[in-house]
Amino acid sequence: MMSDVLTKTPSAEPAEPDRENVPRIGRSMARMRLMTGRRLIGRLAIQSAAPGLELSHLDVLDAVRRAQPAGEVTVGMIAEMLRIDPSRASRVVADMVGRNVLRREASQADARRIVVVMTEVGQDLLAEIVAQKLAIISEIVSDWPQEDVERFAALFERFIGGYEAVFLSRDKDTPG
Template identity: 40%
Template sequence: MRYTVRVINTDASMPQGEALLDAVGTAFARLRRRTMQAPVDPPVGPKDLKRNLVLNIVDEATEVDTEMTVGGLADHLLVDPSVASRMVSDCISHGYLIRAASQQDGRRTVLHLTEEGTALLSRFRHQQRQAFEYITRDWPEAERLEFARLLLKYSDSTAKLPAPGTSNRPPLPPVA
């Protein structure tokens, strides 16, 4: 199989200052889509993106000892509850999630990863690392590590954002 690599920005063509910050939005929009094109083993399947989102959100809730419901998932994904319900049903029918009674409120049904779901999440993370290594294969090692560090810092900063569906958003910074 032959891959064509197209260089979008070299150091000379990289936007500067405000133009650089403006370009971030466009970069995020194409990042996930193009990352999916990186050759990984096993190859990424057509439903893997949605399953990855669902399993990661359920896993993150478990890490902070929070229960995740279909409604909570819909809030996190900013989708209609019926969309989240279909995504969850797909994961349940393939054995990646189970529904269980809440230990905090027996009237609620919460989501838990199965062993198969944990294994699939591990596979997704391995594929993501393969994609990162492939995409940055021509970068100096120091740049790869610095980008990884800054990307994790950026991701960690999103934890300070208000929970989806809440109205306690801080004011936007003034536009210069």
């Protein structure tokens, strides 16, 4: 029966707003927003993996990870991604360079420009923090049946994809 639910193709017409479940989702989102705002998973991961770091360090490390595949990463790019002042980004990067998590080097495209690169220590740290986050999520769903975990993962991905699409379609600051 559960497999029937997972394999059925969604109808072409969107469901009418549900007077009971849509408000439940809204209340759950509010609770999750509070926990996300407090950065509970990130804080727990840092406590376990790197007690000396702050959330801003984790944010910068993640920004570098996300930006590196697109090319060279600069402090200005990090500041823009995190929507923080460039001087703040520079201070956090400098601290992380001092901890051997990041390093600065000359750009291969323009030697006058300095880029930020994750060191092996940074890669190991990021991998450990990700492992800690996944361990926390695993603990949360540890008593769920496997099919519930699979279904939740698929539905949550779908929900977040829809959330992003609605936001992007309505955000006046997004070019496009």
